[in-house]
Amino acid sequence: MTVDTRAKTVETISTAPLFDIVVDLDPRVDFGADAPLGRRVLYRAxxxxxxxxxxxxxxxxxxxxxxxxxPDGVMLLDVRLTLRTDDDELVYMTYLGRWVIPPQVRADMADPASRHRIDPARYYFRTNPLFETGSTRYAWLNDLVAVGSGYLVDGGVGYHVERVL
Incomplete structure (x- = not known):
């Protein structure tokens, strides 16, 4: 196989910390029987x-x-959140993502009382946050791409979010 001569060597992608976030969740709302693409559920913030x-x-x-x-157990995330900064500005945060729980971890995840204690290294939980705001102070968020690593916490989920430089 030949390499396309139009391909260029570019700088390696690097990141820097943006924030850590914990989202408290209400009990899951299940939309009912499995649909053709899988089971739809809502986790309200x-x-x-x-x-x-x-x-x-x-x-x-x-x-x-x-x-x-x-059907294979992988969760496709489709999240929309409103963030209120400590100086009272609003930021819309949206992200897609994947949460892949290996078969050998699924039994441990079945217990809602203890699953937040499972080491996040045992599963794959990644997101790609984007932001919108009309705030002049936080307008820089409108132009960045971020990535997040998720994990379970007692009563919700947490993410370590990095900005892509």
């Missing part, structure tokens, strides 16, 4: 907080994750 070098604040209740659980 009940609140939470975020904290990073350049912004911090709270997760406003009312957003959520309209997730699709595929």
């Amino acid at each position: 009940a609140g939470g907080s975020f904290d990073g070098p350049d912004l911090r604040g709270e997760v406003v209740a009312g957003g959520g994750d309209w997730a699709l659980i595929r």
